[in-house]
Amino acid sequence: MQRGCTVSISPGDEILISDGLSAHGLSKRFGDLVALDGLDLTVGRGQLVGFLGPNGAGKTTTMRAILGLTALDGGTISWDGAPMSVENRRDIGYMPQDRGLYPRMRVGEHIAYIGRLAGLSREGAADKARHWAERVGLGDRENDLIQELSTGNQQRVQLAVALVHEPTLLVLDEPFAGLDPVAVAMLSTVMAERVAGGASVVFSSHQLDLVQDLADELTIVSDGKTRVTGSTSELRRRSPTRLLRIEWDGPEPSWAPENATRLDAPPGVSVFRVPASSDSARLIAEAAREGTFASISYEPPGLEDVFLEIVAS
Ligand SMILES: Nc1ncnc2c1ncn2[C@@H]1O[C@H](COP(=O)(O)OP(=O)(O)OP(=O)(O)O)[C@@H](O)[C@H]1O
Numbered sequence: 647m648q649r650g651c652t653v654s655i656s657p658g659d660e661i662l663i664s665d666g667l668s669a670h671g672l673s674k675r676f677g678d679l680v681a682l683d684g685l686d687l688t689v690g691r692g693q694l695v696g697f698l699g700p701n702g703a704g705k706t707t708t709m710r711a712i713l714g715l716t717a718l719d720g721g722t723i724s725w726d727g728a729p730m731s732v733e734n735r736r737d738i739g740y741m742p743q744d745r746g747l748y749p750r751m752r753v754g755e756h757i758a759y760i761g762r763l764a765g766l767s768r769e770g771a772a773d774k775a776r777h778w779a780e781r782v783g784l785g786d787r788e789n790d791l792i793q794e795l796s797t798g799n800q801q802r803v804q805l806a807v808a809l810v811h812e813p814t815l816l817v818l819d820e821p822f823a824g825l826d827p828v829a830v831a832m833l834s835t836v837m838a839e840r841v842a843g844g845a846s847v848v849f850s851s852h853q854l855d856l857v858q859d860l861a862d863e864l865t866i867v868s869d870g871k872t873r874v875t876g877s878t879s880e881l882r883r884r885s886p887t888r889l890l891r892i893e894w895d896g897p898e899p900s901w902a903p904e905n906a907t908r909l910d911a912p913p914g915v916s917v918f919r920v921p922a923s924s925d926s927a928r929l930i931a932e933a934a935r936e937g938t939f940a941s942i943s944y945e946p947p948g949l950e951d952v953f954l955e956i957v958a959s
């Protein structure tokens with residue numbers, strides 16, 4: 647279907663037109679092993695999606711399928727509502743989990759080479775290679791052989807390679823793994839800029855603190871299935887538990903609220919996991935009767951707890 651065309655919909659018709667990437671019902675077996683079992687992933691235009699799941703959940707297999715590197719047994723992958731074409735795939739920047747650079751090529755030459763493969767002119771590729779080498783912090787290493795670079799710097803090259811043709815869709819498989827804090831900040835900024843420019847970005851990561859700060863939307867998968875999608879704050883709010891944290895000003899009472907689990911905390915601080923249905927005002931009033939506190943908070947758990955609750959269920 648063309649974008650912008652007129653369609654007539656009869657009652658009962660199911661119709662899904664979305665801008666950006668839509669992977670629906672993906673299935674893939676490797677022999678007896680079911681790697682993908684009806685997995686769904688949507689990444690809208692201008693959206694930054696964190697793709698999370700335990701080891702072996704199917705993230706890399708999904709990303710490889712989006713790139714057309716893994717043949718699926720079932721499901722559909724579309725871009726702007728139409729099946730993803732060879733042309734669309736040239737407009738993807740991919741950072742594979744198993745990094746794949748040519749060790750005997752030079753940094754600038756390598757980035758430009760991938761730019762050429764993606765359809766840039768010779769001059770265009772050389773310009774963009776210089777720009778992106780600079781941007782990933784390797785402006786002074788353009789003439790070095792890839793094999794002479796540290797692992798983290800090779801990863802910066804891998805990022806420049808994914809970005810050289812400034813693609814509409816970025817698929818980044820654990821892009822933060824092994825990067826130093828300066829490179830993490832650089833990559834976060836680059837991702838945010840691409841998204842602000844209208845690109846779609848999906849990245850996998852096990853660094854949930856980073857994901858929590860960065861991603862607009864999360865898709866959490868396990869056993870080849872999509873478990874939940876939503877913003878970090880939505881998923882945190884949907885948690886069946888809340889954390890009550892009290893910093894006491896004076897002696898710490900032995901008190902614990904009803905149905906609470908006490909969590910490890912520094913001296914003078916009590917942290918309880920309580921059901922989300924708890925009456926927060928009542929808990930605060932009870933705490934105030936038991937002792938004097940300097941601060942008290944009642945919040946949904948962090949993304950790490952949410953992740954563990956979801957993948958364990
Ligand atoms: N080429 C292959 N041959 C056989 N099994 C495979 C192959 N590729 C992936 N698998 C299996 O498919 C499942 C999904 O793997 P995948 O690499 O997609 O997981 P992942 O979510 O990326 O995990 P990780 O967080 O460890 O990177 C795993 O059980 C894995 O062992």
Ligand SMILES: [Mg+2]
Pocket residue numbers: 705706707743819
């Ligand atoms: Mg993986």
